[in-house]
Amino acid sequence: MHTWEFSAQDLARTRFACSPLCEVTTSVEVLKDPGRHGVHLPWVRQARQRLSGVGWELLSQLVRLPTVYVADFLTPVPDDSTRTIEQELAGLAATDPGAVRRDLARIDGELPPLVAALEADPEAGMARLAAEIRAYWDAAIAPHWPRIQRLAEGEILRQARKMATGGPAALFADLHPQVSWQRDTLRIGHRLIDGHRRLEGERGLVLVPTTFAWPGVFSQINPPWQPGLVYPPRGVATLWESAGAAVPDGLARVIGRTRARLLAELDSPASTTELAERTGLSAPNVSHHLTALREAGLLARHRTGRTVLYRRTRAAELLLGT
Structure with a gap:
């Protein structure tokens, strides 16, 4: 530990x-x-x-x-x-x-x-x-x-949303199974490393979402480097999938299978291009459905550089049962 x-x-x-x-x-x-x-x-x-x-x-x-x-x-x-x-x-x-x-x-x-x-x-x-x-x-x-980069950017957006609504403690709540927060201390369950460090208010901590870190978590603790925590972003399991995400039948009957599929695919934020690649739909078709879902309050979008990423709102997660 x-x-x-x-x-x-x-x-x-x-x-x-x-x-x-x-x-x-x-x-x-x-x-x-x-x-x-x-x-x-x-x-x-x-x-x-x-x-x-x-x-x-x-x-x-x-x-x-x-x-x-x-x-x-x-x-x-x-x-x-x-x-x-x-x-x-x-x-x-x-x-x-x-x-x-x-x-x-x-x-x-x-x-x-x-x-x-x-x-x-x-x-x-x-x-x-x-x-x-x-x-x-x-x-x-x-x-x-x-795709790897978009997954990391989506993770940062997701965590920023959690921190905005729940404060710093929410940030670490489900970062990784080996990571936990108690009062003013971050605990990292390393298998082969033990130790304790006070960050001393000088540089803070850098969180580095890294796809290939899965399933582990790694830390950078040696001066003069700033302390860093490398962990896998949410949605890694979808990165190499060729099959589509599971679509709830009840939701598909209400909003249509295509829109339900797009919501299901957005377990982590993604762009129109990436969703088109995953689903086999044309980018204009995906864009049309994403616009409708956003206007219904089921999606939000954020610009990262030249890329626009879509993420599910809390209302969409409730519909999906997540």
Whole structure:
């Protein structure tokens, strides 16, 4: 069990951010131990085919199982809400050699050969690592990135709504089964890590919804990084589904099967394009039905960058029985 003690200032500075590099790192764990990450098996099958002939040996050696510690430079806590893979790779390649060696010194046991070479020559090693991650990203993550990104953005909208109506305690109420909030302390049920930390009101906590973290939760606790909590967003199970969501027959008889289907698909917020891909309907048709549902008070919409995400209102959830 790891615990973080919050002050009022820590809660005020708690925020969300997304990290493509965290997705890469956690996806490597999924590839190495797919049995523990059954939800992602459709992705595993595709990724293994796409990664044929792609060299990512150093990245593989840095992400070891069981996962007790992964070098902090591979799991940086984002300093703003939206980071691109290009920005994070630029930061990775520019990591100070002393920081690289400091992180590698935290790894227990003998270093694998390529990691030992990285420790001996951090500048060359980090350039190789950045190139490997770029190739890995292009093959295994980039084809799915728009949907992964929308899932994370939808999670942030959902949690912001909960926090607005229920306060900070509601934010942590169902974040993850291993996470709980008691008075001023956040408890994280890590299997292999114990400890207690006071956040001391300086930087707050960064929550990083990460698809490939499922089913686990991970924390970043080493200075000088801002404390971070990596957890899977709601709706991960729908990401690779080809079959549609279950549609309640009674609701379908009242508002029509297509509109009931769209409501059922919105377990997590999604865009018109994504809903069209899931349902096989044309984007204009989906847009027409979403407009009707929004005018009926069953949907709300939020703009994130250039994307408009739709989410169910409380009235729609009551109709669906969720």
